[in-house]
Amino acid sequence: xxxxxxxxxxxxxxxxxxxxxxxxxxxxxxxxxxxxxxxxxxxxxxxxxxxxxxxxxxxxxxxxxxxxxxxxxxxxxxxxxxxxxxxxxxxxxxxxxxxxxxxxxxxxxxxxxxxxxxxxxxxxxxxxxxxxxxxxxxxxxxxxxxxxxxxxxxxxxxxxxxxxxxxxxxxxxxxxxxxxxxxxxxxxxxxxxxxxxxxxxxxxxxxxxxxxxxxxxxxxxxxxxxxxxxxxxxxxxxxxxxxxxxxxxxxxxxxxxxxxxxxxxxxxxxxxxxxxxxxxxxxxxxxxxxxxxxxxxxxxxxxxxxxxxxxxxxxxxxxxxxxxxxxxxxxxxxxxxxxxxxxxxxxxxxxxxxxxxxxxxxxxxxxxxxxxxxxxxxxxxxxxxxxxxxxxxxxxxxxxxxxxxxxxxxxxxxxxxxxxxxxxxxxxxxxxxxxxxxxxxxxxxxxxxxxxxxxxxxxxxxxxxxxxxxxxxxxxxxxxxxxxxxxxxxxxxxxxxxxxxxxxxxxxxxxxxxx
Numbered sequence: 001x002x003x004x005x006x007x008x009x010x011x012x013x014x015x016x017x018x019x020x021x022x023x024x025x026x027x028x029x030x031x032x033x034x035x036x037x038x039x040x041x042x043x044x045x046x047x048x049x050x051x052x053x054x055x056x057x058x059x060x061x062x063x064x065x066x067x068x069x070x071x072x073x074x075x076x077x078x079x080x081x082x083x084x085x086x087x088x089x090x091x092x093x094x095x096x097x098x099x100x101x102x103x104x105x106x107x108x109x110x111x112x113x114x115x116x117x118x119x120x121x122x123x124x125x126x127x128x129x130x131x132x133x134x135x136x137x138x139x140x141x142x143x144x145x146x147x148x149x150x151x152x153x154x155x156x157x158x159x160x161x162x163x164x165x166x167x168x169x170x171x172x173x174x175x176x177x178x179x180x181x182x183x184x185x186x187x188x189x190x191x192x193x194x195x196x197x198x199x200x201x202x203x204x205x206x207x208x209x210x211x212x213x214x215x216x217x218x219x220x221x222x223x224x225x226x227x228x229x230x231x232x233x234x235x236x237x238x239x240x241x242x243x244x245x246x247x248x249x250x251x252x253x254x255x256x257x258x259x260x261x262x263x264x265x266x267x268x269x270x271x272x273x274x275x276x277x278x279x280x281x282x283x284x285x286x287x288x289x290x291x292x293x294x295x296x297x298x299x300x301x302x303x304x305x306x307x308x309x310x311x312x313x314x315x316x317x318x319x320x321x322x323x324x325x326x327x328x329x330x331x332x333x334x335x336x337x338x339x340x341x342x343x344x345x346x347x348x349x350x351x352x353x354x355x356x357x358x359x360x361x362x363x364x365x366x367x368x369x370x371x372x373x374x375x376x377x378x379x380x381x382x383x384x385x386x387x388x389x390x391x392x393x394x395x396x397x398x399x400x401x402x403x404x405x406x407x408x409x410x411x412x413x414x415x416x417x418x419x420x421x422x423x424x425x426x427x428x429x430x431x432x433x434x435x436x437x438x439x440x441x442x443x444x445x446x447x448x449x450x451x452x453x454x455x456x457x458x459x460x461x462x463x464x465x466x467x468x469x470x471x472x473x474x475x476x477x478x479x480x481x482x483x484x485x486x487x488x489x490x491x492x493x494x495x496x497x498x499x500x501x502x503x504x505x506x507x508x509x510x511x512x513x514x515x
Contacts, residue, residue, distance in 0.1 A: 181238030373451030
């Protein structure tokens with residue numbers, strides 16, 4: 001599939017208003033932070049429109065709310081937005097830091113800072129709380145605030161402070177437009193955009209077998225442990241917004257995949273105890289096999305991935321030191337610079353200061369847009385078709401800690417049924433569902449042909465990190481930026497040239513539009 005990458009040069013609100021509504025599947029962006037630095041020169045014609053230089057936090061938040069109202073218009077109802085924001089501190093009212101520029105490649109940026117700006121209502125040195133002020137304002141404006149994972153940076157910017165820790169984390173807010181189903185998917189077929197009639201199946205808990213015919217008296221039939229024999233399941237499932245959890249699952253560590261300080265019974269669930277680390281799970285789910293597809297991505301995974309990246313960089317640096325020692329010289333990169341470490345923030349040779357690692361936003365793209373693409377007629381994303389895998393394994397007797405659990409607890413019911421079956425001399429194994437991808441299906445009824453790449457919007461494109469990640473993973477992109485100087489960096493990231501290979505082969509198209 002051919003991806004398209006569009007850059008709208010000009011004020012962000014003008015750029016967004018030039019876009020059709022419901023035209024992008026996902027938004028990933030990092031606006032200029034409040035009171036941190038100015039990216040535009042003083043003589044820029046749209047200097048007054050630059051976000052981040054507002055007089056008060058309230059004005060800054062109001063500005064972002066206005067931008068995100070336009071974002072909500074161009075974002076599909078089944079889409080999500082990821083917003084990255086950092087924080088800043090209230091000043092003391094003194095002279096502050098009004099540098100005319102920075103040293104080295106950031107000389108084009110003017111450090112603004114809030115040290116000399118005292119904000120009414122806040123005490124000196126107060127943490128302003130910009131990320132959460134903005135998140136709550138967007139929530140009040142109609143957005144659904146769904147998650148707030150932190151981005152922990154191993155090489156955060158140094159701060160000349162001695163009375164608090166250096167701030168080295170930021171937030172990514174997951175925002176959704178809808179809190180009610182926007183489309184419905186069927187286990188065995190294509191989805192649709194209107195509420196369907198239920199399509200029920202009845203599952204026998206003793207055998208796992210499924211029937212489409214309603215069993216007589218199924219509501220009242222009980223097993224020896226007094227739990228219901230039949231479970232009714234609707235094959236239609238309503239979905240508020242597109243989120244492909246299977247695209248970003250993390251592999252589970254088992255005896256076959258050993259990890260440091262972790263000890264697992266082969267293929268079984270585990271628990272963590274302070275002082276002893278991971279050990280075999282006890283209680284409700286003891287002995288259950290792990291989902292072969294892996295576990296759901298956690299908000300903490302970005303931190304662990306940052307650590308993994310740091311470890312990898314240190315290993316690379318050790319190899320560099322060995323090369324220097326053995327070669328009796330300095331090992332240089334192809335561009336003639338000494339080898340340096342690529343920490344979680346992205347090293348970028350240019351005047352743009354606030355760049356982040358492509359690997360940081362890759363999971364956001366993979367989870368929030370369909371790998372298969374979207375309908376060429378209506379833009380509805382194709383969904384992953386997942387087949388549930390049933391594996392069986394013996395469960396031990398319930399642990400004493402489970403005695404106080406209510407009888408409606410699934411784990412408690414599981415053990416009661418197991419114990420009753422064991423006492424009766426019957427089979428007493430039980431299943432745990434795993435999953436595997438078996439294909440893809442549309443979530444609409446257009447039947448408009450092969451899907452096209454999903455589109456990701458970045459209203460504050462900057463140096464083009466989001467566009468670069470989209471190109472790497474087969475998604476199209478649209479970005480807005482007010483600073484013409486960033487166009488050079490965007491072209492460098494996307495490797496745009498008059499005769500670039502992907503253009504010659506028809507794999508990508510690029511365009512720049514003045515708004």
